[in-house]
Amino acid sequence: MKRLQVDIRQRRPVPLEARFHCRGGELLALVGPSGSGKTSVLRCIAGLHHPAGRIVCGGEVWLDDALGIALPPQRRRVGFVFQDYALFPHLTVLQNLTLACRLPGDRAREKARRWLRRVHLAGLEDRRPDTLSGGQRQRVALARAMMRDPDVILLDEPFSAVDQVTRRRLRLEMAELKRTLRIPMILVTHDLEEAEMLADRMALIHRGRILQQGSPAEVMLRPVDAEAARLVDVRNLFRGRVIAVDRERRRCRLRWDAGELEAPWCESIPVGATVDWCIPPAGLLLHSRRRPSRGVRENPVRGRIVEIVRFGGRAQLVLAPVAAPEKRLHLDLSQHVVERNRLAVGEPVGVSLLSRFIHLMPPRRR
Amino acid sequence: MDWQAFGVSLRLAAWTVALLLPMALLLARLLAWRRFPGRLVVEAVIALPLVLPPSVLGFYLLVLFNPGAPLGRWFMETTGTTLVFSFPGLVLASLIYSLPFAVQPLLRAFQAIPRQLREAAWCSGLGPWRTFWKIELPLARGGLLSALVLSFTHTLGEFGVVLMVGGNIPGRTRTLAVAIYDRVQAFDEAAAGRMSLSLLIFSLIAVMAVFAVERRR
Numbered sequence: 001m002k003r004l005q006v007d008i009r010q011r012r013p014v015p016l017e018a019r020f021h022c023r024g025g026e027l028l029a030l031v032g033p034s035g036s037g038k039t040s041v042l043r044c045i046a047g048l049h050h051p052a053g054r055i056v057c058g059g060e061v062w063l064d065d066a067l068g069i070a071l072p073p074q075r076r077r078v079g080f081v082f083q084d085y086a087l088f089p090h091l092t093v094l095q096n097l098t099l100a101c102r103l104p105g106d107r108a109r110e111k112a113r114r115w116l117r118r119v120h121l122a123g124l125e126d127r128r129p130d131t132l133s134g135g136q137r138q139r140v141a142l143a144r145a146m147m148r149d150p151d152v153i154l155l156d157e158p159f160s161a162v163d164q165v166t167r168r169r170l171r172l173e174m175a176e177l178k179r180t181l182r183i184p185m186i187l188v189t190h191d192l193e194e195a196e197m198l199a200d201r202m203a204l205i206h207r208g209r210i211l212q213q214g215s216p217a218e219v220m221l222r223p224v225d226a227e228a229a230r231l232v233d234v235r236n237l238f239r240g241r242v243i244a245v246d247r248e249r250r251r252c253r254l255r256w257d258a259g260e261l262e263a264p265w266c267e268s269i270p271v272g273a274t275v276d277w278c279i280p281p282a283g284l285l286l287h288s289r290r291r292p293s294r295g296v297r298e299n300p301v302r303g304r305i306v307e308i309v310r311f312g313g314r315a316q317l318v319l320a321p322v323a324a325p326e327k328r329l330h331l332d333l334s335q336h337v338v339e340r341n342r343l344a345v346g347e348p349v350g351v352s353l354l355s356r357f358i359h360l361m362p363p364r365r366r
Numbered sequence: 367m368d369w370q371a372f373g374v375s376l377r378l379a380a381w382t383v384a385l386l387l388p389m390a391l392l393l394a395r396l397l398a399w400r401r402f403p404g405r406l407v408v409e410a411v412i413a414l415p416l417v418l419p420p421s422v423l424g425f426y427l428l429v430l431f432n433p434g435a436p437l438g439r440w441f442m443e444t445t446g447t448t449l450v451f452s453f454p455g456l457v458l459a460s461l462i463y464s465l466p467f468a469v470q471p472l473l474r475a476f477q478a479i480p481r482q483l484r485e486a487a488w489c490s491g492l493g494p495w496r497t498f499w500k501i502e503l504p505l506a507r508g509g510l511l512s513a514l515v516l517s518f519t520h521t522l523g524e525f526g527v528v529l530m531v532g533g534n535i536p537g538r539t540r541t542l543a544v545a546i547y548d549r550v551q552a553f554d555e556a557a558a559g560r561m562s563l564s565l566l567i568f569s570l571i572a573v574m575a576v577f578a579v580e581r582r583r
Binding site: 082281 | 426473480482483485486487489491492493500501504505
């Protein structure tokens with residue numbers, strides 16, 4: 001199976017420093033805010049931009065500035081789905097597809113029809129792009145990208161130009177297609193949910209630099225530092241100081257604004273170190289008001305509810321700890337838990353910060 | 367109606383358009399997508415015939431075409447005829463004079479093509495030449511038609527430069543516009559009127575056709 005290896009860097013026009021790989025059949029999501037350089041990375045892979053460094057796909061060198069190799073886009077077998085699809089407006093759907101294929105007329109048309117059936121667009125062969133819906137355009141763009149039998153598929157925010165309902169459907173279709181493909185797939189997105197849903201691996205990119213790579217769960221729950229945590233929208237992000245360490249149990253005591261906590265410990269953090277730490281909303285356990293459970297002894301924090309946001313059967317609770325009322329703790333609950341416990345804004349509650357969910361980030365020097 | 371002059375005008379316009387369009391396509395494409403030093407100067411020089419009095423342009427061309435000047439001498443040595451007061455000289459002058467009328471609409475048309483479409487073509491495996499034929503040219507066809515019609519009609523009605531460079535030789539350099547001037551000088555107002563009206567109607571239809579195309583885009 002083909003494998004894509006990227007190791008690129010540049011200073012101008014925008015700083016870029018990215019090193020990653022993507023195996024055949026794997027989908028890697030490049031995630032970051034607007035302007036972080038994710039699209040630039042895609043453009044470098046496609047050959048639309050030539051940075052310094054090296055790009056190898058399936059053993060074929062596409063870029064190597066040391067050897068003076070920089071293949072043009074035509075000679076890199078990429079399937080590129082552009083953000084606004086870039087369909088050729090003067091051509092029909094079928095022509096958009098056949099143009100991307102070097103087979104002779106009849107065979108190209110047969111192949112195009114096969115791809116159109118596969119993306120559920122049979123019957124629309126003779127339509128022009130301006131008569132299609134956003135979702136249909138996206139599927140045409142995807143089919144066109146596949147017509148070249150690409151060695152790698154590049155998706156630049158492919159679901160951003162459609163409404164939410166269509167987006168959900170297209171994501172499912174993408175997941176289905178992904179299972180059948182044996183080539184590396186790179187998805188650029190700023191949507192974390194999308195990355196979590198589709199990606200096998202995720203690379204967090206900011207200011208042209210890759211901050212962290214790993215499985216979506218790892219990147220979302222165990223960010224390498226506060227900056228990465230903010231980028232993946234970690235809501236419970238705080239600062240604290242390690243005051244004691246139990247090397248045998250690999251645990252430590254952590255002092256923060258609202259008291260002391262027990263947390264997992266790793267070698268790189270010395271006693272006395274100031275650390276950033278985070279905990280996902282799922283790591284906060286609400287103390288039942290009627291039947292206190294055993295869990296209440298684990299890192300208890302008393303607080304007052306300052307906000308309840310309800311949506312789709314779930315409720316997002318925001319607490320202000322009594323010992324640090326300027327801080328905010330976020331937890332997600334089912335709506336029925338909110339109702340059963342008669343939770344309301346202003347009410348006092350107790351929560352446990354489950355130790356195994358606490359993640360400490362050693363301060364990094366850059 | 368001076369049919370001979372009409373024939374010269376048509377021949378001149380046809381030659382000018384045939385030679386000008388490929389040149390204008392190249393220039394417009396270059397100006398639309400490339401950044402290079404001296405771009406501003408190139409743009410200004412191309413637009414210059416729009417604002418320069420035809421007599422000024424005609425004067426400089428006359429100097430340039432003179433067998434004493436390098437270009438004139440080269441042409442004389444190569445073909446055995448002079449550039450001044452000849453049909454080839456007239457064509458060359460028309461190329462320069464009509465350049466902005468061909469380049470400007472094409473430039474606007476190329477600039478309107480989103481960069482992503484060309485990139486999508488490259489990423490679909492199309493080389494520069496196929497991208498030009500299959501994507502750029504079809505998308506710029508409105509501009510191409512405007513360029514064709516504008517440069518054709520403009521050459522047809524050209525007067526000042528033609529008179530300066532070509533003179534008034536019947537069958538060779540006397541165009542319809544020069545013939546009209548000639549008839550007025552000879553107090554033959556009826557003939558001048560007929561020729562003027564035909565040129566007016568032709569130009570009006572041509573310009574309306576351009577506007578219709580622009581509107582449809």
